[in-house]
Amino acid sequence: MKHFTIDAENHITVHASRNAARDTGAGVFSTEEQFADLIGPDSKRLLEIWNSLPGVKPVTKFTNRKVATERIWKAIQGLGERAATPAAKPRVIAINADTALGEAPAPEPATVAAAEPIATVGVPSPDVAPKKARSATKTTRPKKSPKGESKPTGTREGSKAAQVVAMLQRSNGATLAEIVDQMGWQKHTVRGFMAGAMKKAGYLVESFKSAKGDRTYRINQ
Numbered sequence: 559m560k561h562f563t564i565d566a567e568n569h570i571t572v573h574a575s576r577n578a579a580r581d582t583g584a585g586v587f588s589t590e591e592q593f594a595d596l597i598g599p600d601s602k603r604l605l606e607i608w609n610s611l612p613g614v615k616p617v618t619k620f621t622n623r624k625v626a627t628e629r630i631w632k633a634i635q636g637l638g639e640r641a642a643t644p645a646a647k648p649r650v651i652a653i654n655a656d657t658a659l660g661e662a663p664a665p666e667p668a669t670v671a672a673a674e675p676i677a678t679v680g681v682p683s684p685d686v687a688p689k690k691a692r693s694a695t696k697t698t699r700p701k702k703s704p705k706g707e708s709k710p711t712g713t714r715e716g717s718k719a720a721q722v723v724a725m726l727q728r729s730n731g732a733t734l735a736e737i738v739d740q741m742g743w744q745k746h747t748v749r750g751f752m753a754g755a756m757k758k759a760g761y762l763v764e765s766f767k768s769a770k771g772d773r774t775y776r777i778n779q
Contacts, residue, residue: 561588562634564596566743566751567719568607571678572637583753585746590631598744599623604630637678719755723777726756726763731776733768 561576563584573579579586587593597603604626609616611633620626714720718741725732725740732740737748752775756763762778 559588560635560637561586562593562637563587564593564607565755566722566741566747567717567755568603568610569678570607570634570637572634582750583757584750584755590627593631594623594627597627600742601626602742608633719751719759722751722756723761726761726775726777728776730768731764731774734773734775737775 561573561579562570563573563579563582563586564570565582565584571579571582571584573582576586576588585596587596597607601620601623604623605617605620608614608620608626608630611630614633620629722732722737722741725737734745734748737743738745741748743751752763752765764776764778766774766776768774
């Protein structure tokens with residue numbers, strides 16, 4: 559069984575084990591039902607996830623939530639699979655979304671090369687020549703920023719992450735409830751974002767309770 563995670567930026571990653579998936583702090587799912595429960599009734603987020611997948615036909619609307627979760631689940635099943643032999647041709651992912659309402663013009667299907675045991679979709683690929691795949695399965699962890707420093711490395715201007723960073727940089731930070739209300743996320747999504755995406759971006763996030771007893775997050779300046 560494959561174990562997937564999805565972070566606040568809708569990056570879906572497949573992991574070699576459930577423990578490895580849990581260590582990321584992002585939402586973990588292994589079945590279509592778990593994926594549907596994790597996303598909840600957020601149809602807008604389902605649309606964003608679909609349109610970020612490689613090789614799919616972008617759409618502006620799905621018939622319903624069930625159709626969206628089924629198609630996303632089928633589309634990510636190829637993550638982490640290796641080619642049968644070193645000379646095997648890269649597999650092309652192309653998901654048919656013809657029955658969705660209001661489709662946008664389809665781009666050319668993207669070719670995805672055989673992935674390492676841990677693979678991610680929804681992340682822009684660097685414009686460089688591909689390197690030979692390493693035989694080792696261990697991934698390189700990003701270097702930690704010196705203690706006390708807060709260096710953003712992965713927030714894109716105007717992105718959801720940038721919006722959250724702006725809230726956390728306020729003198730009083732932002733409460734869990736404020737982030738949920740502003741971003742339209744669920745509570746566990748916010749917690750996963752703080753433990754995963756913010757840490758990877760190089761931010762030191764302080765978690766504490768306000769005078770009113772509300773869970774609050776703040777970036778240490």
